[in-house]
Amino acid sequence: MLARIANNVADWFNTKLFIEKFNNPLGWITLxxxxxAFGILVSKVGxxxxxxxxxALLAIPGVFGAMFNPQFGLALMLVxxxxxxxxxxxxxxPVGTSMDGLMFxxxxxxxxxxxxxxxKGFASSPISYWVLIWVGYNLLQGxxxxxxxxxxxxxxxxxxxxLIFVYFIACFAFDSLKKIQWMIWYIxxxxxxxxxxxxxxxxxxxxxVEEAWIYADELRFQLxxxxxxxxxxxxxxxxxxxxxMMAFGGCQCFAMAMGDRPWGTKILLFLFTGIMFMVMxxxxxxxxxxxxxxxxxxxxxxxxxxNIVIGAILGLFLGIGFVSMxxxxxxxxxxxxxxxxxEDESMQVRFKNQKIIQPFIHxxxxxxxxxxxxxxxxxxxxxxxxxxxxxxxxxVRIAVEQGWIGLILYMIFLFIVLKECTYYYVRVRDPxxxxxxxxxxxxxxxxxxxxxxxxxxxxxxxxxxxxxYLAAVVKLKDFDPAFTEDxxxxxxxxxxxxxxSIAKK
Numbered sequence: 314m315l316a317r318i319a320n321n322v323a324d325w326f327n328t329k330l331f332i333e334k335f336n337n338p339l340g341w342i343t344l345x346x347x348x349x350a351f352g353i354l355v356s357k358v359g360x361x362x363x364x365x366x367x368x369a370l371l372a373i374p375g376v377f378g379a380m381f382n383p384q385f386g387l388a389l390m391l392v393x394x395x396x397x398x399x400x401x402x403x404x405x406x407p408v409g410t411s412m413d414g415l416m417f418x419x420x421x422x423x424x425x426x427x428x429x430x431x432x433k434g435f436a437s438s439p440i441s442y443w444v445l446i447w448v449g450y451n452l453l454q455g456x457x458x459x460x461x462x463x464x465x466x467x468x469x470x471x472x473x474x475x476l477i478f479v480y481f482i483a484c485f486a487f488d489s490l491k492k493i494q495w496m497i498w499y500i501x502x503x504x505x506x507x508x509x510x511x512x513x514x515x516x517x518x519x520x521x522v523e524e525a526w527i528y529a530d531e532l533r534f535q536l537x538x539x540x541x542x543x544x545x546x547x548x549x550x551x552x553x554x555x556x557x558m559m560a561f562g563g564c565q566c567f568a569m570a571m572g573d574r575p576w577g578t579k580i581l582l583f584l585f586t587g588i589m590f591m592v593m594x595x596x597x598x599x600x601x602x603x604x605x606x607x608x609x610x611x612x613x614x615x616x617x618x619x620n621i622v623i624g625a626i627l628g629l630f631l632g633i634g635f636v637s638m639x640x641x642x643x644x645x646x647x648x649x650x651x652x653x654x655x656e657d658e659s660m661q662v663r664f665k666n667q668k669i670i671q672p673f674i675h676x677x678x679x680x681x682x683x684x685x686x687x688x689x690x691x692x693x694x695x696x697x698x699x700x701x702x703x704x705x706x707x708x709v710r711i712a713v714e715q716g717w718i719g720l721i722l723y724m725i726f727l728f729i730v731l732k733e734c735t736y737y738y739v740r741v742r743d744p745x746x747x748x749x750x751x752x753x754x755x756x757x758x759x760x761x762x763x764x765x766x767x768x769x770x771x772x773x774x775x776x777x778x779x780x781x782y783l784a785a786v787v788k789l790k791d792f793d794p795a796f797t798e799d800x801x802x803x804x805x806x807x808x809x810x811x812x813x814s815i816a817k818k
Contacts, residue, residue, distance in 0.1 A: 379415055380422035383486035387781065388499060390415060390479065394774035395503050399548040402526045409773075413471060420478060423485050436484035438787040440733055443726040444481075448474045450722055451683065454715060460682025462693040469684035469714075472771045479777055483784030490746070490792040493785050497749065500778055504562035505585055511547035511555060511592045519543075544597040554772045556598025561759040563589035564608035565752045571616070572748030594648060600766050602648050607762055608755045615738070615751055663705050663766070670702065670713060680716035687768075707764035707771065727761050734786045741793040749789055753782045 379386030393412045400408050427435075451474035455466050487493050519527065527534055527543075537544050537552065544552040563586045570582035593601050606628075613625035673681075681699055684690060687710070690700035704710040712720040734757060738750035760779055763769045770779055790796040 376415065376418055380418050381426065383419055383423060383482050384492055384496070386415065386419040386422075387479070387483055387486060387496065390419075391500065391503060391774060391777055391781075394777045395507060395548055397773055398550040401550075402522050413475070416476065416479060416482070419482050423482055427485065435488075436481050436784075436787060438733065439729050440783055440787055441481070441484075443729050444477055444783075447722060447726050448477060450715070450719060454679070454683045454719075457679055457682040459677060459680070460685065461697060462682070462684065465684025465689045465693040466682060468689050468693075472776065473683060476776055477780055480780040480783050483781045484787055487784055487788040490789070493749070493789060493792075496781060497752075497785065500781070501562065501566060501585065503774075504558060504589065507547045507549075507555065508559060508562070508585075508589050508592045511545045511559075511595065512588075514545040514547065515592070515595045539597060542597075545592070545595050547592075549772075552596040553598050553600060553767055554769065554775065556593050556596035556601035557604065557759070557763050557767065557769055558775060559589040559593035559596065560598075560601040560604040561608065561756045563587075563593065564605060564612070564755050564759060567609070568612050568752040568755055569748060571612070571621075572751075573744040599648075600763055604759045604763055608759050611755050611758050612751065615754070660766070663703075666703055666705065667709060670704075670709065674712045674717055674720075678716045678718050680712070680714045680719055683714050685714055686710055704768070706766060707768040710768055730783060730786065731757060731761065737786065737790045737796075740795055741790060742795045743793045746789050746793045749785070753785055756782060757786075 379389055390412060393408060393415070397408045397412065400406065451470050454460070455463065455470070457466075460466060483496075487496070514523075527537055537546070545555070546552045547555045549555045549558070566582045566585040566589065570579045570586065574582075590605065593605070609628070610625065613621050681697075685694060685697060685699045686702055686704050690697065694700050699713065702713070704713060708720060708723075711723050715723075731754070734750060734754045738747060738754060741747050741750060757779075760770055760775065769775060
């Protein structure tokens, strides 16, 4: 009797909650009671509790959604990655730590779903093997006998290695061409959002909180105020990261606009390209200025159509003329200085520092340990001379902290990434997929090149974009008739001989 009643109650509750989704009198009454309780607690405890409770109400379903919907989880992580520095200017909330927790929740959900599904080998690729090698080497750095601080390793390994597990989550999530296309467009829209916020800073001004943050540190102010003007940084913490984001974002939009797409989409992408390049100019980032022609030359070299080659040659002559002309405009002069390396005093200082550190690198094959330079070096080992060493480069930092062995492993990893992307770009048959490979390849080339003068790949949100694009390199080919045995994909391609664009279906 009691068992029957319990079963009836369970069936009734299951119907109300999971089938009708509380869109019934029970749900309305429940929400009313929750609202009343929430209002009473806020009036008794205060507004701070209300804010915390509101965030919790949003966070709890978000975490559960991310656990079993990796596409949603990646989208949520990207938003956090884009906003982490902006939120840090307004609050001391542990946003970065929450993103790490979200990633591990997603990994747990992925393992659970993988155990119940037949997605075997979803990340089978040489890139995956080298990701694991790189993670393993970074974990072994915790045993580095030369390292002076274990805490420095703990704080550094998350950005250098652990966050790369986003790559595996993305490989698992990308089980259709539509999802990959959606994610790439989502990243482009986030980049456009940061560009628009940068335009707000340039033409309207910084917020009071941002101004207080700028003037709170003398060195920070000197970095931002140069050549009689303030450099913009949008949602990031420095104009260099923002400028490089705009450089690869603009180049990617340009490459996608040159693909086989509707004219409305082409115009939108060209508009995005122009906005990102314009905002990039206001960042005053000379590295970014130099990366744009590199990206466009890579595009011209890989496509090799007559019109594009002619355009590239014309653009080269115009660029030479622009760099050579005289000007009194501070912004134009800043752009010109990016292409006059021999006259750039900051680059000469970097070359000198690299000469100074070379003997140390030669004598320390596994390096001095993660976190011995930069911010964590100053915090955990302030008495070490390496804490004040200006590495000014992602590659130099790896060589100092992880030795020439670590640098070799990392360079092989990047080589494998670019090799795989080139291999698939050349061999895929679907024009849309080929164009996506081209646009991603340009982004990867730009970030690899930028890692010499800047420490860029480990910076948020660029690191998330980089790892997600690695997954796209591995998965895009699975939806191309040259690599798949899916009869549906092959049939559609043979029948129509046109891009398998989801937008055109």
